[in-house]
Amino acid sequence: MNLDALLAFFVDPDLLERYGPRFIDGLLVTGKLVAISFTLGALLGLLLALARLSNNVLLQRLSAGYIYFFRGSPLLAQLFLLYYGLGSLKSFWQDVGMWWFFREAWYCTLLAFTLNTAAYQAEIFRGSLMAVAPGQYEAARALSLKRSTTFFKVILPQSLIVAIGPLGNELILMIKASAIASLVTIYDLMGVTKLAFSRSFDFQIYLWAAVLYLLIVEIVRRSLKHIEARLGRHLR
Amino acid sequence: MTAPLSLAAARPDTHPDPRKVVVSIDGLNKFYGDFHVLRDVDLKVREGERIVLCGPSGSGKSTLIRCINRLEIAEKGTLLVNDTDLALTTRQAAEVRSEIGMVFQHFNLFPHMSVLDNCTLAPMSVRGLSRKEAEERARFYLNKVGIESQAGKYPSQLSGGQQQRVAIARALCMKPKIMLFDEPTSALDPEMVAEVLDVLVKLADTGMTMLCVTHEMGFARQVAERVLFLDGGQIIEDAPPEAFFNNPQSDRAKGFLAQILH
Numbered sequence: 001m002n003l004d005a006l007l008a009f010f011v012d013p014d015l016l017e018r019y020g021p022r023f024i025d026g027l028l029v030t031g032k033l034v035a036i037s038f039t040l041g042a043l044l045g046l047l048l049a050l051a052r053l054s055n056n057v058l059l060q061r062l063s064a065g066y067i068y069f070f071r072g073s074p075l076l077a078q079l080f081l082l083y084y085g086l087g088s089l090k091s092f093w094q095d096v097g098m099w100w101f102f103r104e105a106w107y108c109t110l111l112a113f114t115l116n117t118a119a120y121q122a123e124i125f126r127g128s129l130m131a132v133a134p135g136q137y138e139a140a141r142a143l144s145l146k147r148s149t150t151f152f153k154v155i156l157p158q159s160l161i162v163a164i165g166p167l168g169n170e171l172i173l174m175i176k177a178s179a180i181a182s183l184v185t186i187y188d189l190m191g192v193t194k195l196a197f198s199r200s201f202d203f204q205i206y207l208w209a210a211v212l213y214l215l216i217v218e219i220v221r222r223s224l225k226h227i228e229a230r231l232g233r234h235l236r
Numbered sequence: 237m238t239a240p241l242s243l244a245a246a247r248p249d250t251h252p253d254p255r256k257v258v259v260s261i262d263g264l265n266k267f268y269g270d271f272h273v274l275r276d277v278d279l280k281v282r283e284g285e286r287i288v289l290c291g292p293s294g295s296g297k298s299t300l301i302r303c304i305n306r307l308e309i310a311e312k313g314t315l316l317v318n319d320t321d322l323a324l325t326t327r328q329a330a331e332v333r334s335e336i337g338m339v340f341q342h343f344n345l346f347p348h349m350s351v352l353d354n355c356t357l358a359p360m361s362v363r364g365l366s367r368k369e370a371e372e373r374a375r376f377y378l379n380k381v382g383i384e385s386q387a388g389k390y391p392s393q394l395s396g397g398q399q400q401r402v403a404i405a406r407a408l409c410m411k412p413k414i415m416l417f418d419e420p421t422s423a424l425d426p427e428m429v430a431e432v433l434d435v436l437v438k439l440a441d442t443g444m445t446m447l448c449v450t451h452e453m454g455f456a457r458q459v460a461e462r463v464l465f466l467d468g469g470q471i472i473e474d475a476p477p478e479a480f481f482n483n484p485q486s487d488r489a490k491g492f493l494a495q496i497l498h
Contacts, residue, residue: 138307139344143358143410144334153357157348234348234390 010204019196019205026192027212033188034178037113038171044114045121052126063122070119076180078116083108083184105184113178120170128163129155161231168224172217179213189213255282258414258445259304264313266299266469273299274310275469281414281447286440288456288477289449291466292492297449300466301416304447305336317414334362337407341419343399345391345406351378352387355406363410370409377405381435397428401435408439415439417448451496457481465489 051063070078086093086102093099101107132155140150182191193209259281266274273296281287289297302308303315306322315322320332346354355374359365365373378384381401383394391399400420407415420436421429433455440446440459450456456463456477463480465473467488473480481497484490 133344135340135342135344136346139340139346141307142305142336142338142340143406144330144362145358146361149357149361153361154346158346161348231348234392 010207012202012204015196015200015202015204019192019200022187022192022196023189023208023212026187026189027216029187029191030175030178030181030189031216033109033113033181033186034171034175037110038117038174040110040114041117041121042167044118046125048118048122049125049129052122053129067119067122070116071123075112075116075177076183079109079112079180079184082112105181105186109181109184109186113174113181117170117174121167124163124166124170125159127166128159131162132158157231161228161235164224164228164231168220171220171224175216175220176213253282255284257281258283258318259447260314260316260319261300261303262314264300264303264310264315266296266303266308266310273469274303277313277469277471279464279471281445284443284445285462286444286446286460287448287462287464288460289447289464289466290451290453290456290492291464291472295466296469297464297466298418301338301418301447301449304414304416305333305338307338334410335413336416337410337412337414338416339400339403339407339418339420341423343391343396343403343423345399345403347391350388350390351383351394351402354391354402355409358406359409373409374405377408378402380408380438381405382431395428396424397431400424400428400432404432404435404439412444414445414447417446417450419449419451421450421452453481453497465492467492 048063048066051059052067054060082102083105087108089102090099093102136154136158137150140154145154178188179190181188182194185191187195189209189212193205197203197205257280259279261277261279264274264277265272277296277300279300289300291297299308303310304317309323317336318332320329322329322333345351346357349357352371352374355378356365356367356370359370359373360367375384375387378387381404383398383401383405386394386398386402391402394402404420417436421432424432429452433452436446436448436455437459446459448455448460460477462474463477464471465480465484465486465488472486473484473489475485480489481493484493
């Protein structure tokens with residue numbers, strides 16, 4: 001086997017020409033899916049963490065129950081429950097004017113991913129908020145800082161340094177777990193991979209997918225390193 | 237029944253102090269669960285008074301000063317600062333509370349902010365100063381505590397003594413009327429104690445009302461008007477430093493002094 005043949009074994013120019021553009025689209029869909037649901041999940045997760053740490057027993061219980069459910073059941077099951085389960089109540093959603101939302105696989109997937117990652121991120125935020133020394137709250141109180149100033153200027157920046165590592169982990173897990181979106185008709189990276197493979201029966205398609213996932217994760221890893229250095233610049 | 241025994245050493249009140257009472261504590265009781273930390277504490281602090289609180293660990297001295305700015309909340313008794321009950325949620329109560337500065341044993345600087353930002357945060361967000369005004373004020377007090385040249389550094393880049401001086405400047409930037417110190421030199425290496433005490437002495441010279449929990453007896457002799465000795469949640473002795481050190485009334489104070497003044 002010469003070099004050209006070897007190359008064609010992994011990157012066949014014909015296949016690349018035929019499916020390359022689709023892969024770019026799939027890559028963008030995966031990126032968008034993860035970026036949106038991870039960001040919304042972070043906001044929801046922070047609220048859940050605050051609810052769990054609050055003095056209000058009802059809020060604590062609700063938040064704990066939410067986290068218990070969404071961490072305890074498979075993401076795939078949650079996605080199907082939303083898309084096929086809630087999606088089957090067509091007339092109800094039409095009545096409340098939400099059918100446009102539950103009709104679309106894209107929205108259902110975004111919702112399922114957001115709800116799922118929020119539960120994990122809530123636990124990350126809770127731990128990182130608890131890691132901030134009690135003396136910091138006392139100093140803020142002694143200076144009569146408002147609760148919002150205390151949280152956003154004093155507590156949150158310090159807790160993010162602790163949270164950034166586990167949050168990065170969660171983001172990477174999300175990127176890979178997002179492949180299950182392909183099971184509800186989304187043409188994300190895995191969706192286009194399955195499509196291309198079902199037409200070409202060439203295993204190298206899966207190799208491309210693996211390399212592209214690796215590429216996203218590598219970009220994320222490098223960005224995280226950068227953010228971590230910035231957040232922790234006072235520690236050097 | 238015998239009359240209730242007054243544990244505080246009686247001091248003939250020959251000339252009544254004309255200065256205004258700024259902190260007035262009456263029958264204060266505080267519990268941590270079942271532990272009775274403060275028992276019926278009465279205390280009056282007058283404007284400009286410099287008070288040192290000492291006593292064995294667990295005697296309630298830190299708790300007492302933490303009650304004054306409501307870091308701890310007492311279950312029973314009254315505590316008025318400038319005739320205001322700080323438990324109220326009025327604007328005036330918030331204002332009075334913001335005029336009580338506090339310095340902690342472990343500095344509690346905000347580690348992710350520069351020295352300057354540590355000093356400007358509260359004046360800007362609580363007092364509404366512009367950044368320029370707040371920075372001017374911060375530099376003034378950082379200069380007073382001899383640390384202006386480090387304004388751009390992070391707390392972790394400073395020594396313990398320097399950090400504590402920043403903490404003092406940070407509290408002063410709020411222009412407090414009363415300063416509370418909770419063992420300000422206890423976490424410092426011995427060679428850094430002096431630089432912090434120097435700052436406290438200078439502050440005392442400005443007429444600041446100060447309550448300081450400390451075991452630095454030399455400082456107490458030099459600066460304090462009154463030394464309070466606490467044990468078991470009660471003020472056992474309340475006397476000028478000379479009287480307290482040379483002629484302690486209670487056995488517990490005698491024992492305590494014997495232990496720390498080797």
